Amino acid sequence: MGGSMNAISLRNLSVSYGDTRVVEDLSLDIAESECFGLVGESGSGKSTVLGAITGLVADWTGDISLFGKPRGKAIDRSFAALCQMVFQDPYGSLHPRQTVDAVLSEPLAIHGVGDADERVPEMMAACGLDPPFRFRLPHQLSGGQRQRVAIARALMLKPKILLLDEPTSALDVSVQAEILNLLKRLRREQKLTYILVTHDLAVVSFLCDRLAVMRQGRILEVTGVEALKTNSMTHTYSRELIARSTTRVTA
Template sequence: MNALQIRNLSVSYGDTRVVDTVSINVVRGESFALVGESGSGKSTVLKAVAGLAPQWTGEISVFGQPRSKGIDRAFASRGQMVFQDPYGSLHPRQTVDATLSEPLAIHGLGGQDARVQEIMAAVGLDRRFRFRLPHQLSGGQRQRVAIARALMLEPKLLLLDEPTSALDVSVQAEILNLLKRLRREKGLSYLLVTHDLPVVSFLCDRLAVMREGKIVETNTVDALKRGRMTNDYSRELIEKSALTTSA
């Protein structure tokens, strides 16, 4: 079964179509990347799946269940999103404990104390951080809280929107290693949005390259590493990424 299936997804803002008939499959247990330059539409695909861009046409299903438009309580237990900015995505006046307990309270689930402690340990957060506020945490610690919050309802699909781009380079590797470990230990599937091809090479199995709202190529990460992408624009992205990395 596919963790995520998207068929002919189109999203418009007013008269501007930003995603145009996009189709992808994310196999259960797979880590799949959407890559492209800013404005290519990759983040909008993620928002449509998460219910944050409800004006879309096409088909979206998560573990075989059709995705309705907008916020869907049933989706919350199957898929969750981790945002790019760990500070902006956390309530500034909520402690870590309150942030992690909230999803359980909304869904009427008990055992909050044990679950909070379990997830904090899973993402490498010491229990002394439990009653701290976001401004009392480092960027890496805040992103661990965001990942922990996404895992509270035990979803099997995580939507990752540039999860390391707002972090210091020294912290990025820690978060990427954490995501890789969580995927293995919890049997997670990932849909990752990024412009960072080294991140894709480290974390993903396959990728789709987007340009001006369309997918121009879908290929394996092995093809990316070996320089065997087939589309001219894909190869151009790889060249730009190599120049940026070496600069």
């Protein structure tokens, strides 16, 4: 499990959109190098939790800290180097007129990191992208290749934490498995901590160590992934969620 330090600590996190409270008094600790799943129906607040951690959602109260360092409300460069997000739609998150090289070099340029010529090919290789892809545009890539580029971009600053928002749900089933295997390998090789938001419990079963079931902005229960595989969750709602899951969860 890595060190004893928590990679992510959330204390009494509440998030509102206008008058609507979407996350309610949520507290959670995620250990270094753990993969933690947030599951629940649409509107349960799971993606909003990621938004608050990354700074995409500003209207939150409570405490967010990464490796013991409190996260302020302002956009913080040192934070970006520590924690990055991978979005659901790899096409929407890549600029259509930027080559793979430009996409991957951009975070380095913004943060004044000078070794793009070394780091771009290195990260492409780590994410299973062959050298010829470097100067292609997003429309010349498949969905799986685009998501590999998005993952490579998130890793360019060598962060310790990746926030994964439905990272495979826009992909074909055959490609989903490839991307999940890639994420599993990267986590091991780069000692990454993941928070994975998904409605697909089979993905949680494959990638995660623990999970939290969310409903209406609150955590109902936190459990080890074994409880998911053996359908021994304690909360009735959690068991209903598993029963309704489209893909059967297997060990």
